[in-house]
Amino acid sequence: MTISAPARAVRVLAAPGERHEEILTPAALDFLARLTEAFGERREQLLKERRRQAIRLASGSPLDFPVATAAVRDDRTWRVAPQAPGLKDRRVEITGPPERGMAVNALNSGAQVWMADFEDATAPTWDNVIGGQLNLLDACQRRIDFTTPEGKEYRLGENPATIMVRPRAWHLLEEHLEVDGRPVPASLVDFGLYFFHCAQRQIDAGYGPYFYLPKLENRYEARLWNDIFVFAQELLGIPRGTVRATVLIETITAAFEMEEILYELREHSAGLNAGRWDYLFSLIKTFGHRTDFLLPDRAKVTMTAPFMRAYTELLVRTCHQRGAHAIGGMAAHVPGKDPEAHHAALAKVRLDKERAAEDGFDGSWVAHPGLVPLCREVFDGVLGEHPHQLDCTREDVQVEARDLLSVRRISGPPTEQGVRTNIAVALRYFDAWLRGQGAVALDGLMEDAATAEIARVQIWQWLRHRVLDRETVLRVLDEELASLGAQHPWAALEEVRELFERNALASELPLFFTPDAYTRHLVRRAEGRS
Ligand SMILES: CC(=O)SCCNC(=O)CCNC(=O)[C@H](O)C(C)(C)COP(=O)(O)OP(=O)(O)OC[C@H]1O[C@@H](n2cnc3c(N)ncnc32)[C@H](O)[C@@H]1OP(=O)(O)O
Numbered sequence: 001m002t003i004s005a006p007a008r009a010v011r012v013l014a015a016p017g018e019r020h021e022e023i024l025t026p027a028a029l030d031f032l033a034r035l036t037e038a039f040g041e042r043r044e045q046l047l048k049e050r051r052r053q054a055i056r057l058a059s060g061s062p063l064d065f066p067v068a069t070a071a072v073r074d075d076r077t078w079r080v081a082p083q084a085p086g087l088k089d090r091r092v093e094i095t096g097p098p099e100r101g102m103a104v105n106a107l108n109s110g111a112q113v114w115m116a117d118f119e120d121a122t123a124p125t126w127d128n129v130i131g132g133q134l135n136l137l138d139a140c141q142r143r144i145d146f147t148t149p150e151g152k153e154y155r156l157g158e159n160p161a162t163i164m165v166r167p168r169a170w171h172l173l174e175e176h177l178e179v180d181g182r183p184v185p186a187s188l189v190d191f192g193l194y195f196f197h198c199a200q201r202q203i204d205a206g207y208g209p210y211f212y213l214p215k216l217e218n219r220y221e222a223r224l225w226n227d228i229f230v231f232a233q234e235l236l237g238i239p240r241g242t243v244r245a246t247v248l249i250e251t252i253t254a255a256f257e258m259e260e261i262l263y264e265l266r267e268h269s270a271g272l273n274a275g276r277w278d279y280l281f282s283l284i285k286t287f288g289h290r291t292d293f294l295l296p297d298r299a300k301v302t303m304t305a306p307f308m309r310a311y312t313e314l315l316v317r318t319c320h321q322r323g324a325h326a327i328g329g330m331a332a333h334v335p336g337k338d339p340e341a342h343h344a345a346l347a348k349v350r351l352d353k354e355r356a357a358e359d360g361f362d363g364s365w366v367a368h369p370g371l372v373p374l375c376r377e378v379f380d381g382v383l384g385e386h387p388h389q390l391d392c393t394r395e396d397v398q399v400e401a402r403d404l405l406s407v408r409r410i411s412g413p414p415t416e417q418g419v420r421t422n423i424a425v426a427l428r429y430f431d432a433w434l435r436g437q438g439a440v441a442l443d444g445l446m447e448d449a450a451t452a453e454i455a456r457v458q459i460w461q462w463l464r465h466r467v468l469d470r471e472t473v474l475r476v477l478d479e480e481l482a483s484l485g486a487q488h489p490w491a492a493l494e495e496v497r498e499l500f501e502r503n504a505l506a507s508e509l510p511l512f513f514t515p516d517a518y519t520r521h522l523v524r525r526a527e528g529r530s
């Protein structure tokens with residue numbers, strides 16, 4: 001493979017780690033430089049457009065299905081690309097960070113797909129980012145087997161799951177790589193390195209380079225990804241249309257452009273996924289200033305709330321009308337060690353998967369290998385021998401803007417327990433994230449960047465609407481920090497407190513906690529070495 005030199009070079013601003021040179025090859029860095037040159041500016045324009053849209057919505061502009069694209073929605077003839085090898089049957093998809101042991105466990109779990117996650121489940125330390133790429137490269141080459149110092153063996157089995165990679169979202173930067181003195185967009189790093197090293201290898205193995213795309217806010221961001229796919233395929237001599245990508249519908253604005261997002265990506269589309277946690281976060285962030293969007297304790301905002309039903313049913317209908325898979329999101333419960341809690345968790349996950357399968361979803365996410373058999377059993381019950389239920393076109397579903405925005409029916413103030421839980425979750429998650437762990441089990445629930453965002457924006461929203469007072473928050477904050485310190489004497493309590501205060505107590509709500517926390521705490525720059 002030859003790539004002619006780009007006008008500008010990538011500088012690596014990190015000390016060389018073990019085997020990093022296998023990923024950060026001159027050709028791979030040139031490829032990243034080309035992607036950055038071609039798309040960096042457009043990304044910045046789109047981030048500005050996000051801010052403009054947020055201001056319009058905050059000042060009362062209505063959110064509705066776009067008039068400008070009515071023709072795309074009305075045209076019943078277009079369909080997305082056919083299902084690619086390894087993506088026809090997606091009844092169970094396991095997600096998790098691309099950490100080595102978890103990668104082997106996920107690939108062997110019996111799920112059809114492993115979503116290797118650089119986004120919600122990964123704290124983007126440099127070692128996690130490059131280590132994750134190494135694990136993907138090793139998995140593609142079937143050389144990922146290893147034995148731990150304690151003697152535990154990890155061996156890749158015969159029928160591993162199909163790999164889909166979720167790069168970090170558009171708002172994040174990778175500060176250990178620079179082009180022209182500026183950090184490289186993290187999405188381009190995660191996409192680009194995996195594509196560069198593994199696209200051809202995956203094709204040779206009978207699959208392809210497959211992706212999950214997080215936190216898109218509109219059709220223009222989908223168009224940007226499509227253009228990146230066309231460009232990357234052309235540059236590396238990979239046939240156009242080989243890439244497949246499933247877009248997470250996990251922002252409130254994207255829910256109004258599901259058809260358009262599929263349309264923009266149609267030659268590379270592998271459907272949509274209902275990313276419920278970021279969706280709730282986005283809803284609170286976008287409309288947090290409005291009293292009719294005051295949400296109660298997180299535990300009370302379930303998938304049966306009418307506005308969540310409208311969102312998931314519209315997603316299934318939209319996908320199936322266009323020949324695309326609809327994949328259900330994540331139930332937060334994970335198996336526990338205590339038998340009673342374990343059974344209760346499994347029962348809750350089962351209900352969630354049953355609802356998804358009956359609604360017409362073609363498969364669903366699980367957070368843990370122990371949930372794979374349950375999810376498979378539920379979807380087997382509905383799909384049988386069929387790989388999907390695309391013929392369930394949900395003509396019965398009619399969703400209007402007000403259905404997606406009808407939060408008032410469940411709105412209300414928090415309970416004291418709800419406040420404490422949010423503070424505890426945010427603190428414990430921040431602590432784990434600062435130590436390089438992007439997903440944790442807390443009180444039987446999977447917590448990751450998306451759920452931590454909900455925890456801190458709910459506190460912010462409740463304070464803003466004066467259904468919670470600052471003294472209570474500060475008192476509970478002290479108590480929960482003390483409890484965290486007692487359980488984890490190594491916890492970075494001052495940094496955790498600061499993160500919480502900056503992200504939950506500021507008068508202006510930070511859009512995400514991750515960019516600032518990353519720059520302050522995770523970046524470990526060394527002198528540039530190239
Ligand atoms: C909102 C969203 O975006 S959802 C998608 C993003 N979030 C995620 O992907 C979270 C995925 N899940 C996880 O990371 C984990 O399940 C956690 C952190 C919640 C819990 O992990 P643990 O505390 O290690 O659970 P537990 O002790 O029960 O694990 C038992 C074994 O299963 C493995 N395991 C647990 N979850 C996974 C997973 N998702 N993938 C692969 N292996 C897993 C563990 O590594 C462990 O393996 P080992 O015995 O070889 O060490």
Ligand SMILES: O=CC(=O)O
Nearest residue numbers: 275276277278450
């Ligand atoms: O990424 C998934 C979500 O629920 O957020």
Ligand SMILES: [Mg+2]
Nearest residue numbers: 120275278450
């Ligand atoms: Mg998400």
